Amino acid sequence: MKLIVGLGNPGNEYAKTRHNVGFMLVDALADHLNITLWKDKFNAKIAEGRIGSEKILLVKPQTYMNNSGEAVGPLMRWYKLEPEDVIVAHDDMDIPAGTIRIRKKGSSGGHNGIKSLISHLGSENFARVRLGIGRPLPGWSVVNHVLAPFPAEDKQAVDEAVKYLIPAVECIITDGLDVAMNKYNPKKQKKQKIKQEEGVQNG
Template identity: 75%
Template sequence: MKIIAGLGNPGSEYEKTKHNVGFMFVDALADKLGVTDWKDKFDAKIGEARIGTEKVLLVKPQTYMNESGQAVGPLMNFYKLAIEDLIVVHDDMDIPAGTIRIRKKGSAGGHNGIKSVLAHVGDEHFARVRIGIGRPLPGWTVVNHVLAPFATEDVPKIEEAIKYLLPAVECIVTDDVDMAMNQYNPKKSKKKKAKAEEMQEGEAVNA
């Protein structure tokens, strides 16, 4: 069994905010998998589904972002799951809005939700699915930024990122995180690489 935990803040006032892209993703995956029955357990909203032959729990912690681990840790313990059975989807300020990155381990990188999960599961070897929300505007604090809705021009980028990640997360479940990273992480453009090589060749000829 796998746990797919999307991080966010409960309550309608936070629904459309940047910090809630983890919830947005889990809701989109629930729609795709036909999950309509959510149970309130372990300080979380939990839906059950199957991806391939694998049973999955879709999890939205209701503890507020900074205490996400209070829901995820006890769930892992209750079901006696290995750390590799955990997939966490969350926002990331270090990449542009709508950009995605899949990682198989790592530190919290300043993200309080991940910091809390790490503190409660005691191991960094779980898959992270990061959805970029970009940096704060000049004069904005980090809190202002993450608790504000997306700019109008960024909304379609986020919707596209979530749609793109649905099969990526299914790939983590049915295959593994390495396969998903290989297939879905953005690759450097071949055109850019070819252009750079052309320029280098041109410089060599002119030298």
């Protein structure tokens, strides 16, 4: 069994904000897999389903972002799972809006939701599906940025990223993280950067 956790804040006022892209991906997965029955357990909305032969549990913590681990830790222990069985989708300011990154593990990178998960899971060894939301505008605080809705141009890019990540998450479950990272993590930007650097050097 795998836990697919989307991070976000509960309530309609937060539903379309940047901080809630994790919830958006989990909801899109639920629609894709025709999962409609949600239950409340350990301060989370949970729903069971399958990807291939693997049983999955979709999880939306209801603790608010900064205390996400208070829901995920008990769920992991209740189902007798390891941190490596947990896949977490969350927003990331360090990459442009609509850009994605899949990682095996790592530090919180200053993300309070991830910080809470590391604390309550007792490990950094859980997969991350990072959805870029970009940096705050000049004069904006981080809080104002993450709790604001996406502007139209970013919203389209994020919607496309969510669609792109549905088969990516399925690939993580069926074929493993390494295969999914190799197949779905962006490669073009690296090649373009190398070409640009070569052009500068040759110019």
